[in-house]
Amino acid sequence: MGKLxxxxxxxxxxxxxxxxxxxxxxxxxxxxxxxxxxxxxxIGTSLYGRRMYQTMxxxxxxxxxxxxxxxxxEYAQIWRDTDKVVYSTTLDAVSxxxxxxxxxxxxxxxxxxxxxxxxDLSIGGATIAAEAFRHGLVDECVLLLCxxxxxxxxxxxxxxxxxxxxxxxxRRFANGVxxxxxxxxxxD
Numbered sequence: 528m529g530k531l532x533x534x535x536x537x538x539x540x541x542x543x544x545x546x547x548x549x550x551x552x553x554x555x556x557x558x559x560x561x562x563x564x565x566x567x568x569x570i571g572t573s574l575y576g577r578r579m580y581q582t583m584x585x586x587x588x589x590x591x592x593x594x595x596x597x598x599x600x601e602y603a604q605i606w607r608d609t610d611k612v613v614y615s616t617t618l619d620a621v622s623x624x625x626x627x628x629x630x631x632x633x634x635x636x637x638x639x640x641x642x643x644x645x646x647d648l649s650i651g652g653a654t655i656a657a658e659a660f661r662h663g664l665v666d667e668c669v670l671l672l673c674x675x676x677x678x679x680x681x682x683x684x685x686x687x688x689x690x691x692x693x694x695x696x697x698r699r700f701a702n703g704v705x706x707x708x709x710x711x712x713x714x715d
Contacts, residue, residue, distance in 0.1 A: 529644030530666035531574075531637070533656050534566060537670050537683040543653055545677035552675045556702050559671060560598045566669060567605045571646030574637070574659075577615035579652030580626075587623040612640075614655050634662035657685035665711050668692065674703035 535543055536553035544550040555563060575583065585591070586606040592599065611626040618628055629636075632655060641648060641664070650656045650665065659665050670683070684690065692709035699705050 529571065529641050529647045531641055531648050531650055531659060531664050532570070532667045532669055533650050533659070533665050534563075534669040535651070535656075535671075535683050536673055538673055538675050538677045538680075540676040540678065541683050542677050542680040543683045545680040548680075552677065553671075553673050555671070555704075556700070557596060557598050558700050559702070559704055560596075560602060562671070562698075562700075562706065564598060564602050564605055567602070567609065567649070569647050570609055570649045571644055572610040572612060572640065572648045574612045574648060574650040574655065575614070576652030576655035577613060577618055579655070580611070580613040580615070580618075580621075583651070584621075584623050632658045634658075634664060637662075637664050653681050653683065653685075657688075660685045660688060660690065660711075667695070668707075668709045668711060670707050670709075671700075672705045672707065674705075 536550070536555065537543060538545075538552065545552070583606065586603045589603070592603055607624065609625065611621075611623065613621060613626060613628050614630075614632050615628055616630055621628055637659065650659050656665070668684075691712040693712055694707065695710055696708040697706060
């Protein structure tokens with residue numbers, strides 16, 4: 528059975544992107560990129576909301592990767608080798624391999640996917656992740672806390688919901704980014 532892992536780069540004040548939608552402050556350095564590469568190697572299926580999928584699909588294209596460091600090119604291959612599910616009512620088609628569209632987020636279908644998976648699953652995108660948290664589907668949070676506050680924007684974690692967390696692992700990167708991994712404990 529696979530775990531569902533919510534993974535994100537987050538500002539210290541808890542946002543995925545600032546009020547203008549920018550997240551350039553969270554671009555990982557080489558060490559953080561290598562961390563994400565290692566993390567993503569363990570993921571068999573990524574669940575995305577439409578906006579996160581549209582952001583991530585850049586990894587399908589080789590054109591811009593030629594002059595990038597090896598760690599960035601490696602991430603592109605890891606991303607391509609992962610199955611992807613995009614939750615969208617507006618996308619007509621996907622433009623990446625190993626990707627399918629689901630028109631609605633079905634918690635029971637995600638539970639079955641977890642039960643049938645031999646590898647972990649990830650969920651990306653604040654809105655779709657909030658749904659997964661609300662339905663008790665998220666098993667772990669993996670966050671890279673960036674040494675910046677942005678003052679507002681899209682919250683990384685769902686508002687109006689209590690999450691009891693247990694610290695499983697942590698690490699400090701030389702650039703001041705802090706990795707934390709928490710198990711999500713049920714409050715039922």
